[in-house]
Amino acid sequence: MALVTGAGSGIGKAVAILYAKEGAKVVVNDISEKNGQSVVDLIKSEGGEAVFIEADASKEEEVKKLVQKAVEAYGSLDIACNNAGIGGELNLTADYAEENWKKVVDINLNGVFYGCKYELEQMEKNGGGVIVNMASVHGAVAAPMSAAYTSTKHAVVGLTKNIGAEYGQKNIRCNAVGPAYVKTPLIESVDEDGIAQLISKHPMNxxxxxxxxxxxxxxxxxxxxxxxxxxYYLVDGGYSAV
Structure with a gap:
């Protein structure tokens, strides 16, 4: 069984669909029941198996219950992709609002930690498993005007390395993925000039x-x-190479 957080749209949706195509039973998690259930319906329409479980990744008790419900649904937790995340406020570091900083940290870092914490607990019971954490190219390089995002994505890379070192002998693997800018609903809301600027940062154009x-x-x-x-593995169209 594979669990994907933030799977109602974008990268998480694509991961959930691909897991199902490869034969996994998938638990689709999102804060939006509408979006999450639509992914489940799509997976089922293509012959796959999936269920939707609503939970807010930034809330530890909800994440704990998410993992418990996932195991109740399918009996074991073999794979987890901690994907839920947000971009946050765009501002200079000194001007960044404290409440917005905390929100990004709660979702992008604490949410991944909570996921890993309870996934690891279950995978130890199973005798093994795999975790993939969604970082970003900004886990390696700066994202000016997005200090909270950059900080949390760097932290996800560090958390992933620690887990890899701590759990390697327990047959549990943990790696992080670093996408650059990807065509998702969030990016599609950017105006034409903004999209052109983002595209220009990628050598693959x-x-x-x-x-x-x-x-x-x-x-x-x-x-x-x-x-x-x-x-920590980049999928960035050459963004970090220049």
Whole structure:
């Protein structure tokens, strides 16, 4: 069974769909029941198996119950992709509002920690498992005007490395993925000039596709990456190369 947080749209949706196509039973998590259930319906229409469980990744008790319900639904937790995240306020660091900083940290960092905490607990009971955390290219380089986002994504990379080191002997692998700018509903809300500026940052001269990120997540979730843990892997169209 595979659990995907923030799976109601964008990259999380693509990951959930690909997991299902490869034969996994998928637990689709999101704060939007409408979006999450639509992904479940799509998976089922293509012959896959999935259920929707609503939970807010920033709230520890809800994440704990999410993992419990996921196991109750399918009996075990083999794979987890902690994908839920937000961009947050755009502002200079000194002007960044404290409440907005806390919101980004609660979702992007604490949410991933809560997910890992309870997923690891379950995977130890199983005798193994795989976790893929969604970081960002900004887990490696700055995102000016987005100090909270950059900080949390760097922290997700550090958390992932720690888990890889701590749980490698327990047959649990943990890796992080670093997408650059991907064509998702969030990005599509940016105006034409903004999109052109984002595209120009990528040597491949385009935005990524959610499905391209999902392919890397699938690889890291599979036995094809059986000797890979504690790593951080970019899928960034060359963004970090220049």
């Amino acid at each position: 385009r935005l990524g596709k959610p499905e391209e990120v999902a392919e890397l997540v699938l690889f890291l979730s599979s036995n094809k990456s059986s000797f890979m843990t504690g790593g």
